[in-house]
Amino acid sequence: MALRVYNTLSQTKEPFQTVAPGRVGMYVCGPTVYSKSHIGHMVGPVIFDTIKRYLTYLGYQVSWVVNITDVDDKLIVQAQKDGTTVKELAEQVTADSLDCLAALSVDGIDHMPRATEHIGEIIAITEGLIEKEFAYESGGDVYFDVNKAESYGKLSHRDPDDLMVGARIEPTTLKRNPGDFALWKRSKPDEPSWDSPWGPGRPGWHIECSAMSLKLLGAHFDIHGGGLDLVFPHHENELVQSESYTGVPFASYWMHNGLLTKDGRKISKSDPGTIVLMSDLLRDYSPDTIRVLMLSSHYRRPIDYGPTRLAEIDRGLQTFHRAFERFEELGNEPFHQLDAPRTRADWKAGDAPALREIAEHRTRFLDAMDDDFNTGGALGELFEVVHALNRTAAALTAASSPADLADYRSGMVVLKELSQLLGLFQKPPAKPEVGGDALTGDLLELLIELRARLRKEKNFAMADEVRNRLTGLGVVLEDGAQGTRWRIEPKH
């Protein structure tokens, strides 16, 4: 199956064809850095990170750009409130954002350009648009004249005339049409400002993305992404100003992720009860859990977040962690150190029946990804793979041949390969630290050893008491053929 991608422009899934053979340019709208990241901010990055992983696996060389908006009304207001400068606020919030991205294994971003570092490019485009008469200067502001562009509305599928009805647009005498949007804004005293042909000012919201994508990816690139709520007006405006300026098509594919809701309500700054800071969430849940939440359904659908849901996912993920432990016990090799195939052609099933089954699920996984990055379907196959591996592991004994062990390992490599495509299980679990420090681990090993003696002496009453009391402390013991395992239960 060949890759197909849903395009907001055509509202259909289209075969994926790049501008330049073998290369993909991808631009995703990033944060406005005026307050710390909440969970909703991470949906787009996780999804597009997964998309980049898959495109890379398919053999494309992907260049991924995520912009940082570090000049904006909201930054100005917030900095004043905090008694700090816009620059300092932007730096703090950007650092938080980068921490969250790193924690969630979003590590495929190639460029994170800042708006303030591209003022020259922004001015040049604005001048060009005035020259071509798509834009006009008015009282120190510069506006894009939406009536000059026939195609306006083609992305959000709206009739420009309909837009005006019911839209609450600030009355201003500066604009020719109510729908015109600012490319450049005259700045008030005490606001960040840059010199321009129209006097001191700062860029409008939409123009920075046009400037930075043009600079880093060229006039015509492959994928433009962002949240569904950005389709209008942001992306529509970005699209019309870019194409008006360059005269060539802008992005080939527009991809929009669904929004996250909390208990059914959209996460938004204007609804404080819905805000869940990423840094807080990461204290209670593993990055994998959060990532799976975002990848468990198709990226265009809304996702509802809640503690119950995360706990559910967490429990499901335990299946994988136990399979990794089992693998390490049987083969003396940590799952996390396995080398995964880098492309589809780098793994072959061979003749072993166990591997044939895994190969089937692998095919279905990849087919799902080919179908507009259907991570939900792919995730289902991942569970099938781990179950198949557990069956294989259960059949292994001390008398098993090296060939059987090799097949088991080969199946594990597939699990590594596929989970890596989703960005899961990238880091070894931080087990000893969970309870505090390494001493915890040593003490538990001691208790387990003593309990093993009790069991050997058939003093089950005492052995059970040790286990029960540990359970009460949040430590679960599991007796297996290879000895006793312990783990700390998450508190939620």
Place this chain on the structure above:
RNA sequence: GGCUCAGUCGCCAAGUGGUAAGGCAACGGUUUGCAAAACCGUCACCCCCGGUUCGAAUCCGGGCUGAGCCUCCA
């Protein structure tokens, strides 16, 4: 009011014309000193009404319900 999108097991969710993946929960069983884990098994006529078709969860029409956008928002 306008423009989009969605409605599949108790909950989450895949499936875009040929008689319903997977996860969580639940219930049997194997295993275990007992547990846990693992494994095996059970658990859905796909919001409603009409239509197209040999055949529809999947296509069309009409309802009902929910979400997003039209205003800053990932």
